[in-house]
Amino acid sequence: MKTELLISSRASLEKAREYILSDNVVAFHTETVYGLGANAFSDRAVQKIFALKGRPADNPLIAHVHRDFDISSLVDKVPQYAAVLKNAFLPGPLTMVFPSTGKVSRYVSCGLNTLAIRVPSSQTAQEFLKKVDLPIAAPSANRSKHVSPVTAQHVYRDFTDEIPLILDGGACEGGIESTVLDCTGAVPQILREGLVTCEMIASVVGSCKVYKSKPNERPKSPGMAYKHYAPSCKTAYFTIDELESALKIYSEEAERGGVPYLIAERKIADEFSQKGLNVFDFGLTGEEMAQNLYALLRQAETVSTLLICVEPTLRGGVMAGVMNRLTRAFGIGEKTE
Ligand code: AMP
Ligand code: MG
Numbered sequence: 001m002k003t004e005l006l007i008s009s010r011a012s013l014e015k016a017r018e019y020i021l022s023d024n025v026v027a028f029h030t031e032t033v034y035g036l037g038a039n040a041f042s043d044r045a046v047q048k049i050f051a052l053k054g055r056p057a058d059n060p061l062i063a064h065v066h067r068d069f070d071i072s073s074l075v076d077k078v079p080q081y082a083a084v085l086k087n088a089f090l091p092g093p094l095t096m097v098f099p100s101t102g103k104v105s106r107y108v109s110c111g112l113n114t115l116a117i118r119v120p121s122s123q124t125a126q127e128f129l130k131k132v133d134l135p136i137a138a139p140s141a142n143r144s145k146h147v148s149p150v151t152a153q154h155v156y157r158d159f160t161d162e163i164p165l166i167l168d169g170g171a172c173e174g175g176i177e178s179t180v181l182d183c184t185g186a187v188p189q190i191l192r193e194g195l196v197t198c199e200m201i202a203s204v205v206g207s208c209k210v211y212k213s214k215p216n217e218r219p220k221s222p223g224m225a226y227k228h229y230a231p232s233c234k235t236a237y238f239t240i241d242e243l244e245s246a247l248k249i250y251s252e253e254a255e256r257g258g259v260p261y262l263i264a265e266r267k268i269a270d271e272f273s274q275k276g277l278n279v280f281d282f283g284l285t286g287e288e289m290a291q292n293l294y295a296l297l298r299q300a301e302t303v304s305t306l307l308i309c310v311e312p313t314l315r316g317g318v319m320a321g322v323m324n325r326l327t328r329a330f331g332i333g334e335k336t337e
Contacts, residue, residue, distance in 0.1 A: 003159065005152050005166045008124045012167060013131040019164050020132045025049055027141040027155045028128050029169025030120040032093045032178050032195070033148040033294065034155045035064065035138035036163070037128075046107040046137050052162060054144040060109045061137040062116040062178070066129035067091050074135060075115050076101055081205040082183045088204045091121035093178040094196040108137045118178055124169030140177060141166075147229050147297040147329070150175055154298055175291035176321050182211065193321040195290065210320075229329040231297040233304050237330035239311045243268075246308050250277065258305040263296055265289070265312045278304070286318035293325060 006012035016026045023045040025038045036053065038045035040063045050057060065071060067090070071078075075098035082096055100115035109115055117135075120126065129136060140148040141155040149155045152168035179194030181201065189209045190198055201208040238246040246262065253260040261278045262269070269281040280296045283289045289312060300307045309330055312319070 028167040034141040036141035037136040037138035040135040040137040063135040261304040264310040
């Protein structure tokens, strides 16, 4: 099969619909990262996603729907606060988890009695979801454990000629995956941090918690147990206090004939770039770092033999989500499979 990269048009959307109705997968742009989508009602289609990605069978998928889709057939017991959050943040990078009615394929939620629902704001995603008018189960469109894709070319590199179509909407402006919010309790609880922050949710509905799994406990969001987002080159991570050690490792790698790169926030990146070191500028704000993260990790794979990340000093807001992805990309304090 040849993989086509097409922008959203009447003809490409019609093709996408045909692929989805015949249980094939279609990759599509969203405002967070690219998704690998299949008909959520079809066992066969959903299983294809797991096979293509090499995704562990206990890591559930998010069902994506267009803005006018009636979700009452898919989930029930939607609390009042969720209706308020929907008005405040959707369409947008917020996924909400509710008790499932069991209508979608059992492979979507991997045996959980809940279903995660997302309404993406990307125009390409909305046009695609409207055209199919079905819930589309979609994880990020990368091989399991690889860096998430933020351009159509990233998707193409992971799945060349294994999927028929990528709906190309350009670069993803958000850059990290959606916030996953458990809406089954009295108070909303964040299972995965993202661009919609705890502070933003609390400011609209009064309170919000962030779930932290305890050692040896199966996390409420199973995906969080896996080492993720890892670039295929060698990596090392240093706190800001360990800058000297980072530079020593850099020199040793360069002396061995390797091509080390430092990834650091703007101030440090500028300083080291002036000294002639290879650097990737992570950015200045949390939003910039979120947007740059996966693009830099993917770029690093093509140029570096060693990628050294220096911990950003910025905290608060979106940085919680950025730090979560960083520590998991560099394998810090995480269980591997
Ligand atoms: P991905 O689609 O690769 O961005 O991953 C989806 C994330 O949503 C993973 O971390 C999953 O564990 C989480 N997720 C999906 N469905 C559920 C659910 N029903 N309950 C809790 N977490 C979920
Ligand atoms: Mg993913």
